[in-house]
Amino acid sequence: MITALIGIDWGSSSVRAFRIAPDGTILETRRAADGVFTGQGPYQDRLRALLGDWRDAPILLCGMIGSDRGWVHAPYVEAPATLDLKPVAAPFDDAHIVPGIAFVDGETCDVMRGEETLLAGLDAPDAVVCLPGTHSKWATLESGRLTRFRTYMTGEIRAAMLASGAFATGVEQAASPGAFAQGLHAAGPVTAALFQARARRLLGKLAPEHTASFVDGVLIGAEIADAPAHAVTLVAAGPIAGQYKSALAGRIGAVVDPEPLAARGLLRIARRAGLV
Amino acid sequence: MITALIGIDWGSSSVRAFRIAPDGTILETRRAADGVFTGQGPYQDRLRALLGDWRDAPILLCGMIGSDRGWVHAPYVEAPATLDLKPVAAPFDDAHIVPGIAFVDGETCDVMRGEETLLAGLDAPDAVVCLPGTHSKWATLESGRLTRFRTYMTGEIRAAMLASGAFATGVEQAASPGAFAQGLHAAGPVTAALFQARARRLLGKLAPEHTASFVDGVLIGAEIADAPAHAVTLVAAGPIAGQYKSALAGRIGAVVDPEPLAARGLLRIARRAGLV
Numbered sequence: 001m002i003t004a005l006i007g008i009d010w011g012s013s014s015v016r017a018f019r020i021a022p023d024g025t026i027l028e029t030r031r032a033a034d035g036v037f038t039g040q041g042p043y044q045d046r047l048r049a050l051l052g053d054w055r056d057a058p059i060l061l062c063g064m065i066g067s068d069r070g071w072v073h074a075p076y077v078e079a080p081a082t083l084d085l086k087p088v089a090a091p092f093d094d095a096h097i098v099p100g101i102a103f104v105d106g107e108t109c110d111v112m113r114g115e116e117t118l119l120a121g122l123d124a125p126d127a128v129v130c131l132p133g134t135h136s137k138w139a140t141l142e143s144g145r146l147t148r149f150r151t152y153m154t155g156e157i158r159a160a161m162l163a164s165g166a167f168a169t170g171v172e173q174a175a176s177p178g179a180f181a182q183g184l185h186a187a188g189p190v191t192a193a194l195f196q197a198r199a200r201r202l203l204g205k206l207a208p209e210h211t212a213s214f215v216d217g218v219l220i221g222a223e224i225a226d227a228p229a230h231a232v233t234l235v236a237a238g239p240i241a242g243q244y245k246s247a248l249a250g251r252i253g254a255v256v257d258p259e260p261l262a263a264r265g266l267l268r269i270a271r272r273a274g275l276v
Numbered sequence: 277m278i279t280a281l282i283g284i285d286w287g288s289s290s291v292r293a294f295r296i297a298p299d300g301t302i303l304e305t306r307r308a309a310d311g312v313f314t315g316q317g318p319y320q321d322r323l324r325a326l327l328g329d330w331r332d333a334p335i336l337l338c339g340m341i342g343s344d345r346g347w348v349h350a351p352y353v354e355a356p357a358t359l360d361l362k363p364v365a366a367p368f369d370d371a372h373i374v375p376g377i378a379f380v381d382g383e384t385c386d387v388m389r390g391e392e393t394l395l396a397g398l399d400a401p402d403a404v405v406c407l408p409g410t411h412s413k414w415a416t417l418e419s420g421r422l423t424r425f426r427t428y429m430t431g432e433i434r435a436a437m438l439a440s441g442a443f444a445t446g447v448e449q450a451a452s453p454g455a456f457a458q459g460l461h462a463a464g465p466v467t468a469a470l471f472q473a474r475a476r477r478l479l480g481k482l483a484p485e486h487t488a489s490f491v492d493g494v495l496i497g498a499e500i501a502d503a504p505a506h507a508v509t510l511v512a513a514g515p516i517a518g519q520y521k522s523a524l525a526g527r528i529g530a531v532v533d534p535e536p537l538a539a540r541g542l543l544r545i546a547r548r549a550g551l552v
Contacts, residue, residue, distance in 0.1 A: 068478075076479075102479060108463050109475040135442070135471060151475065152467040153442070160436040166411070166429070187384050189498040190466040191428040195411060199385040199427065202344075203352075203378055222465040 001027055003057040005276050007266030008050070009114060010065035012037045012134070016262070017050050019057075024264040028054075036064040036071075043071040044092055059095035060087060060270045062262075063114035066097040076102035076111060080147040083120040083265075084272045098269055103149055110151050112137055118235055118258060119146060121265030127253070128229035132220075132236045132244055134159075138227045150227070154219045157190075162212055166198045169208040175239065177246065179210035183217020184247055193218040220247050235261060277303055279333040281552050283542030284326070285390060286341035288313045288410075292538075293326050295333075300540040304330075312340040312347075319347040320368055336363060336546045338374035338538075339390035352378035352387060356423040359396040359541075360548045374545055379425055386427050388413055394511055394534060395422060397541030403529070404505035408496075408512045408520055410435075414503045426503070430495045433466075438488055442474045445484040451515065453522065455486035459493020460523055469494040496523050511537060 004022040008015065013035035019028040033039075034046055043065070051059075066074035066088065074088040074097045087096035100113035115137045119129060125144040131137045134155035140148045161167050182200070186193035197214045200206035206214055224247050231253030234244050245252055270276045280298040284291060289311035295304040309315075310322055319341070327335075342350035342364065350364040350373045363372035376389035391413045395405060401420040407413045410431035416424045437443050458476070462469035473490045476482035482490055500523050507529030510520050521528055546552045 109479045111475045111478050151471040153471050156441050165432050189502050191498050195427040195429050199387045202387050203385045222467050226465050
């Protein structure tokens with residue numbers, strides 16, 4: 001089948017490339033651990049290696065590749081913003097990069113790179129969208145425009161805290177819906193609720209192998225308590241989607257798989273910008 | 277001068293030993309990086325090396341040395357508790373270990389080891405006491421009894437988050453009262469407020485070298501917002517005491533230096549238990 005676009009989501013720690021059909025279907029996917037912060041060497045060479053024999057269509061990239069620590073800096077567009085974003089040309093045959101979006105509200109600042117492309121792929125002009133991840137985003141779409149969003153460092157705090165220190169248990173972690181629920185309802189601000197994972201373990205009320213599930217409950221619970229929306233559009237797949245579904249209980253409007261969404265978003269942005 | 281007690285605060289990452297006079301004065305202090313989690317070898321040998329020629333008085337230890345990962349497990353006493361704690365004998369000439377204190381309130385659990393000794397050294401039968409640290413404690417004393425406390429993972433989260441990831445700046449940090457105040461007033465739960473340190477930097481509203489001060493503001497602010505006490509007794513010295521004083525503004529009742537407090541607490545516990 002003909003390739004309409006080669007779409008690439010190039011993030012901090014990994015990269016995914018999609019060969020995308022004219023109807024948005026992903027024909028083929030390639031992945032590499034060659035992230036913006038983890039890979040090395042000129043981006044032209046890395047992109048060429050990733051593409052291999054894919055040479056038959058324009059290329060659109062999104063994610064950290066467009067940051068000031070990436071390949072070509074695609075400056076932030078300020079929200080409220082339409083998702084008809086104008087990609088920036090990259091020094092490579094027919095390749096462009098999607099800009100990120102910034103949101104400023106008084107003293108409060110926020111930024112996204114990559115999530116704007118997922119949002120562009122959604123068929124939901126009015127929605128509260130939750131995009132879990134290293135830096136989870138909660139975004140509000142109104143009449144097809146991104147009007148505001150807030151970032152929570154859920155995944156990064158989880159990884160940093162479980163790597164060592166008080167939560168180091170020396171045992172392999174096993175998912176526990178019960179421990180997750182305990183974390184979800186732990187009292188106090190995040191910094192106090194997290195300590196419960198240690199205190200309950202020391203007092204025999206939490207199994208060491210359930211520490212990670214408890215921590216997930218605390219961190220995801222903090223997002224949900226701060227964003228008390230109904231009919232949330234959840235952009236997630238796999239175990240993490242299960243956790244958010246359980247935490248949001250009856251407050252999910254739709255669950256959308258992020259990978260096809262990225263491909264659809266890239267194709268839409270490319271079309272609206274006249275690149276394909 | 278005669279030594280009444282050799283007092284030792286043996287924590288996770290370091291140990292401090294005090295030769296204490298009958299009036300509670302510290303005659304001499306020794307420090308080593310030989311913490312419960314960082315040192316190796318039999319505790320008898322490590323204690324002997326630490327003491328050197330100090331052999332003229334009973335020994336009382338407090339801190340993680342009494343945990344189930346320490347030398348001798350001194351089980352938690354449950355709060356509400358008097359601070360007349362009964363030390364547990366250690367397998368060494370005339371040495372004992374102060375037990376930690378646990379607090380259970382419904383599902384919520386908390387634990388301390390070492391801070392109970394600082395509290396025993398205070399001359400404040402009724403007080404809300406803030407003990408900043410890796411695991412900051414806010415404790416309530418009523419008629420000389422410890423009635424409740426809550427732990428915040430302030431120092432551990434600070435260290436884990438600044439070590440790598442989104443806050444890695446590549447520049448040496450410089451204290452900034454302005455950035456600290458910004459962090460103190462950042463909106464949202466801790467996981468969102470922390471991200472502000474990155475977003476404001478990316479948008480040019482926070483200098484890279486002020487990231488740590490901003491993070492301190494967020495984390496200390498979460499403690500203070502959760503513990504809205506007046507006339508707080510702050511047990512801290514140095515720059516960290518300055519940060520809490522600035523954050524608590526007019527709500528400080530007293531500032532107490534932790535080191536002499538530890539010595540006084542150890543001596544009081546030893547006396548009340550009839551060890552000296």
